[in-house]
Amino acid sequence: MQTTTLSFSNFHQHGELFANILRARRDSFILKRRWDLPQTQGMEFDQYDTPASRWLAVHSDTGQVLAGARLTPTTAECGIYSYMIRDAQRGLLDSIPSTLLDKIAPVEHGVWEVTRGFISQEIPDNQRLRVRLMLIALMMQAAREEGIRRMVALLPANWTRWSARAKLEVEPAGPVMEMGGVAYQAVWINCTGHLH
Secondary structure (H helix, E strand, O other): OOOEEOOOHHHOOOHHHHHHHHHHHHHHHHOOOOOOOOOEEEEEEOOOOOOOOOEEEEEEOOOOOEEEEEEEEOOOOEOOOOOHHHHHHHHOOOOOOOOOOOOOOOOOOOOEEEEEEEEEOOOHHHHHHHHHHHHHHHHHHHHHHHOOOOEEEEEOOOHHHHHOOOOOOOEEEEEHHHHHHEEEEEEEEEOHHHHO
């Protein structure tokens, strides 16, 4: 297994990997969880897949994506959209409650959003923790490279089960909410301990 951070500036160096991330997102979110999301040519995408974002992938040597996530700066803008959690709070997204955060969503350099995080259902239980830890390590590497002090994420509410084991400093940023049959919670991830 290996890890890669993709951006619009390095897509050309990684062949089909970006398309494979979008295919794996479709498998995870549309086929498995039955979310009503945009898709085309077997790939899931949305208005937040812009040049401002970074895409993280844990993958095999052949490009099979085992886990992934998208990072977007909270300063991003594209038309009327900024980033998913803020836009949900502003009432621009019907699928996410506007009450997901306890405070006003930040627009601040050094604060990024994590969305579309997934681990493939195909991974055996005895390898899931290893894959999760690889994805988190890649997130912290991106934090160092991009100068990210803090991240905001919308995670399944069971984050408390694995965050301490992953040595990740996480705290609630809003209430637990049910979305698509799953309990979710907005959280803050402190990255300052990983910036050196």
